[in-house]
Amino acid sequence: SIDKRISLPKPSIDTGMGLERVSAIMQGTHDNYKTDLFQILIDASAEFSKTSSEGENNISHRVIADHLRASSFLIADGVLPSNEGRGYVLRRIMRRAMRHAHLMGCQEPHLCKLVPTLIQIMGQAFPELNSAQPLISETLELEEIRFKRTLERGLVLLDDEVKDNLNLSTFT
Numbered sequence: 001s002i003d004k005r006i007s008l009p010k011p012s013i014d015t016g017m018g019l020e021r022v023s024a025i026m027q028g029t030h031d032n033y034k035t036d037l038f039q040i041l042i043d044a045s046a047e048f049s050k051t052s053s054e055g056e057n058n059i060s061h062r063v064i065a066d067h068l069r070a071s072s073f074l075i076a077d078g079v080l081p082s083n084e085g086r087g088y089v090l091r092r093i094m095r096r097a098m099r100h101a102h103l104m105g106c107q108e109p110h111l112c113k114l115v116p117t118l119i120q121i122m123g124q125a126f127p128e129l130n131s132a133q134p135l136i137s138e139t140l141e142l143e144e145i146r147f148k149r150t151l152e153r154g155l156v157l158l159d160d161e162v163k164d165n166l167n168l169s170t171f172t
Contacts, residue, residue, distance in 0.1 A: 033062050037121060041065035044117040049104050060100035067097035068111050068140075072118055075139050076132035094140065098147045109144035112137045 008015070020032040027035050033042065042061045046053035053061050074090045081091040094111070101110035115137045123130045 033065070038062070038065050040121050041068065041114060041117060044114050045110070048110060048113045049101065049106050051104050057104050060104050063100045064097045064111065064114070067093050068114050068118060069122075071097070071111070071140065072115065072129060072132075072136045073126075075136045076126075076128045080139060081143050091143070094143050095147050098144055099151075101144075102148075102151060109141045109148075111144060112141035115140065 020035065020037075023035040023037060024030060024032050029035065032038060042053050042065050045061045045064045046057070049057075049061075051057045051061075071090060071094050074086070074093075079086045079090050081087050081094060083091070097111055115133060119129050119133050123133075129136070
């Protein structure tokens with residue numbers, strides 16, 4: 001019965017039963033991304049990007065939801081994007097989600113628009129998200145703008161290099 005608590009034979013051992021797995025079990029699914037916490041973020045991502053949450057964009061929306069959550073908690077804990085240590089890990093997590101938003105055709109910053117939805121569904125259980133909301137939103141938006149510039153410059157350089165190589169190969 002689900003109402004009866006059974007003590008573990010070896011207490012204090014990590015069972016791997018984190019929030020997502022417990023939520024999935026309680027909600028009758030084997031897919032963490034089909035839980036209410038993730039579905040709300042995935043649906044919000046689909047709405048803001050004007051794409052479907054299923055089909056070819058399914059993985060992108062999952063990455064965005066997962067990485068938005070991780071990034072927001074890191075920022076709320078005082079970690080900011082940088083080129084070293086925890087800040088570097090944060091930047092990589094954020095940029096992976098931003099790359100997925102770019103792949104779906106998002107021209108404007110996307111992750112920062114999802115912060116209010118994240119706060120709405122997790123802010124009561126994690127009040128540090130509420131107090132850090134302005135910092136989370138601003139950090140995500142600035143990093144998204146910076147990443148878009150970097151990506152655009154990189155794509156121009158790549159395009160020029162490809163054109164140069166094509167021109168060289170036609171003469172040899």
